[in-house]
Amino acid sequence: MNKPYIIVHMMTSIDGRIDCGMTAQMRGNSEYYSTLDAIDAPTRVSGRVTAQTEMSNGAADFSNGEKLGKVAFSKNSSASDFNIVTDSKGRLRWGNDAGASSPHLVLTSTNVTKEYLNYLDQNSISWIAAGDEHVDLKAAMDILATEFGVKRLAVVGGGKINGGFLEAGLVDEISLVVGPGVDGRSGQPSVFDGMNRGSKPISLKLKSVQSYNDGAVWLRYLL
Template structure:
C-alpha cells in the first residue's frame, strides 16, 4: 500500500487535554507551530468538530435531495504542495468559495454523502474525496491522496475522534506531542486519543526524540 507518511501532531496540557481554547493559553503555544513546521508536513488533517469550531462557515448543509453519491469518487480542483484536509463523513459543513489559499481545501467524506453536497463543493472549486460505503475508508483515502494528489507527508492535527480513527486504521507512522507548561483539570475534556472500548489493548510506542523549550514546553516524538 502506497500512502503518505502520517504524523499525529498535538499540543496538550500536562494532564493530556487538547481543548484548543485552553491550549492557546499554555506557555509554549508558539512552539507548537514551530514544531509543526519542523515536521515538514505540507498537508494537515482536521476532524469535523474542530473544523466546525475553527474553520467552516456557521450552519450546516441541508440537501434538498439526499441521494448519496453511492460510489468511490474524487474531484481535484487544485494542485498544490499541500492541502488543508477536513474529514466530514456526511457532508455537513459549509464553506465559502475557494480563494487563492496556499493550502487548498480538500473535503474527505464517505459514499453516503449527498451528490448535492459534492456538487456544491465543485461549484466552489473545492477538492473532495468520497470513499467508504458507510464510513470513510481512511486506508483507501490515504492511497488516493498519495496517488492522485501527490501527498507524501501529512499531519493529523485534531481532534480526538479523527486521531483515534487514524490510529485504529493502522495509518499513523508517528505521534508528536508538545506538552505545554500548564494543567487543565476540567472534567470531560477531550484527550489526544479517545473513544476506544474499555477492553481495547494498549498501543505501544517507541520514543525517538525529546526536546525542551525555554517556554517550559517539552516535545516528544514517538514511532508507532
C-alpha cells in the same frame, strides 16, 4: 496500500487534555506552531468539529437528494499541500477556493449527496468519497497519495480523528508538545479518543525529546 507519511501533532496539558481554549493559555503554545512547521508536513487534516468551529462557514443541510453510492474523487485544484477536513455526511459550507495556495480537500463517505459534491465542485474544492457511512481512512489515504501526490501530512484535529487514524493503523509518528500545566476538568477531550479496542496500550518508540525554557517539552514517538 499507498499512503502518505502521517504524523499526529498536538499540544496537550500534562494530563493529556487538548481543549484549544485551555492550551492557548498555556506556556508552550508558540512552540506548538514552530514544531508544526519543523515536522515538514504542510498538508494537514482536521476533524469536522474542529473545522466547523475554526475553519468553515458553518453547516447546512445537504441531506436530501440522490446519494453518491460509490468510491470516487474530484481533483479541483493542483497544489503541493491541502487543508483536509473529514466530513462524513457532507454538511460544512466553504468559500470559493479557486486560486488558493493551500486549498481545502473534503474527505466524505459514499453516503454523501451528489448535491453536496456539486456544491464543492462549484467552489473549486477537491473531495474524496470512501466508506459507506463513515470515511474509510485507509481508502482515502490511498487515493490521496496516488491521485493527489501527497507524501506527508499532519493530523491536527481532535481526539476522535486522531484515534481514527491510529486505530486504522495509518499513523507513522506522534508529535506532542506538552505544556507545563494541568487541565483537570472532567469530560475534556484527550489526544486520542473513541477507539474501539481492549485495554492493551499501543507501544511506541521514543524518537526525540526537546525541552524549552518556558517548561514545555516536545516529544516525538514512532510506531
